[in-house]
Amino acid sequence: MKRAVLAVCALTLAAAACAPGSSAPPATSAPAAQPSAAKTDPSKLGDVTLTVWDQEVRGGQNAQMTTLNTAFQAKYPNIKIKRVSRSFDDLNTTLRLALSGNEPPDVVQANNGRPQMGAFVKAGQLRPLDAYADAYGWKKRFSPSVLQYVSYSTDGKIFGEGSLYGMPQVGEVVGILYNKAKLTKLGLQPPKTWPEFEDALAKAKAAGETPMQLGNLDKWPAIHVFGTVQGQHVPKDQIATLGFGRKGASWTTPENTKAAQNLVDWVTKGYFSKGFNGQGYDPAWQAFGKGEGVFLIGGSWLIADLEKxxxxxxxxxxxxxxxxxxxxxxxxxxxxxxPHPDAAAAYLDFITNADAMKTLTANGLLPIADTDQQTVKPGPQQDMFTAFGTAAKNDGLVPYLDYATPTFADTLGAALQDLLAQKATPQEFLATLEKDYKTFADKNG
Structure with missing residues (x-):
């Protein structure tokens, strides 16, 4: 996974989060039509070869894909999978050209954000999946907070609602990582409420510990921290509206001001590791793994490395x-x-069904569905599965804030550095975000 907020494509997760980029969108064409009647028995589709482009090239990612492809072809011998596996960067580079050609792949992994999936939807290069979602029951299996990440209006302008244009396998969640031994030494239990969490930070500071590790040299890591704080003060529907860059919300609200001030208060009280704005992301979580710090706000993609x-x-x-x-x-x-949408939909269903989720788990990945039904050993991986499963089931997932506009990752990252360095007030910080968000939302319609 790509360890940045520009990653959903990785949370975890692991998947790399899908951040906006600067590539120009392809020429617009008519949106793809829905099938008149979805055919859900692959064995009756005749001999089919499906060309599939994916970026599941690393260890467990490649293993699960290989296993599922083999199982699919064994169950449906009339359908052959021609797999083309590329790195995340190579896929992003080549996919735009491939989709504009006369014979594109049948199935592709497309980055969720506006520069890829949104642009492809706008150009009519991806097929809406609602008819298949109804036929296979995807809207019942996957929570709305998951499906929003693969939903667009047919003109590609609105992200987070509309028709479905993809099916994910893996999930990501940003949570609070903690050192159990240090909490025990401090006489504390894992915090269940926000006041308990802030009390733990204060007690860690008083005991001479580093309350929270943070490496914000690359600017994006603080976005995860701010997103976590924001979730305590701002209604989740407002966060979703802001994160997806839709009209109807504002950054300059009392709730967002309270969240920004909460973050500044942590700086004033010395809760972050020293020199955090000048420390890299990897050195910060690696220091946490070596026992430096009680807490670390980060993604599920850190679990495997930190557990080692x-x-x-x-x-x-x-x-x-x-x-x-x-x-x-x-x-x-x-x-x-x-030319084979029914076979392609059957393939999507197969690699995201309940058995597929077990295969993902067996290969060390975080399944996007049935997370709470997986059998994993007690410990960090089980904690991660429980956290994601709970958030997804209760519609508690909110988007990465850099989704908001094509330029928001840079805007928010730089503004957070200034806020944390106390070079900008919470009001000035939010005004900067509001300008970028409102300019895009008004223009996007």
Whole structure:
């Protein structure tokens, strides 16, 4: 996974979060039509070859894809999978050209954000999946807080609602990682409420510990921290509206001001590691893994690496209240020009069904559905599964804030550095965000 807020494509997660980019959108064409009647028996579709482009190239990612493809072809011998596996960066580079050609792949992994999936939807290059979602029951299996990440209006302008244009396999969630041994030494239990969490930070500081590790040199890590704080003060529907860059919300509200001030208060009280704005992301979480710090706000994608160094001392919990920044890995979409949409939909269903979720778990990945039904050993991985499963089931996932506009990742990252350095007040910080968000939302319609 790509360890940045520009990652849903990785949370975890692991999937890399899908952040806006600067590539120009393809020429617009008519949206792909829905099938008149979805055919859900692959064995009756005749001999079919499906060309599938994915970026599941790393260890467990590649293993699960290989396993599922083999199982699908064994169950439906009339359908052959021609798999083309590319790195995340290579896929992003080549996919735009492939979709504009006369013979694009049948199934592709497309980055959720506006520069890719949104642009492809606008150009009519991806097929809306609502008819298949109804036929296969996807809207019942996956929570609305998950499906919003693969939903667009047919003109590609509105992200987070509308028709479905992809199906994800893996999930991501940003939570609170903690050192169990240090909490025990401080006489504390894992916090269940926000006041308990802030009390733990204060007691850690008083005991001479580093309350929270943070490495914000690359600017994006503080977005995860702010998103967690924001979830305590701002209604989740407002966060979703802001995060998806839709009209109807504002950054300059009393609730967002309170969240920004909460973050500044942590700086004033010395809760972050020293020199956090000049420390890199990797050195920060690696220091946490070596016992430096009681807490770390980060994504589920850190679990595997941190568990190697901390073992059972590592804990992971959902932010109090159950609202958490999160998302999905790169979803699988059906291209508009595919001559085999029914077979492609059957494939999407197969690689995201209950058995597929077990395969993902067996290969160390975080399944997007049935998370609470997986069998994993007690410890950090189980904590992560519980946190994500709870958030997804209760519609507690809110979008990565950099989704808001094509330029918001840079705007928010820089503004947070200034806020944390106390070079900008909470009001000035929010005014900067409001300008970028409102300019885009008004223009986007």
């Amino acid at each position: 160094s901390m073992n059972q001392d590592l804990g992971f919990l959902l932010p109090p209240g159950g609202v958490a920044t999160g998302g999905t890995g790169l979803p699988f979409s059906i291209t508009a020009k595919s």
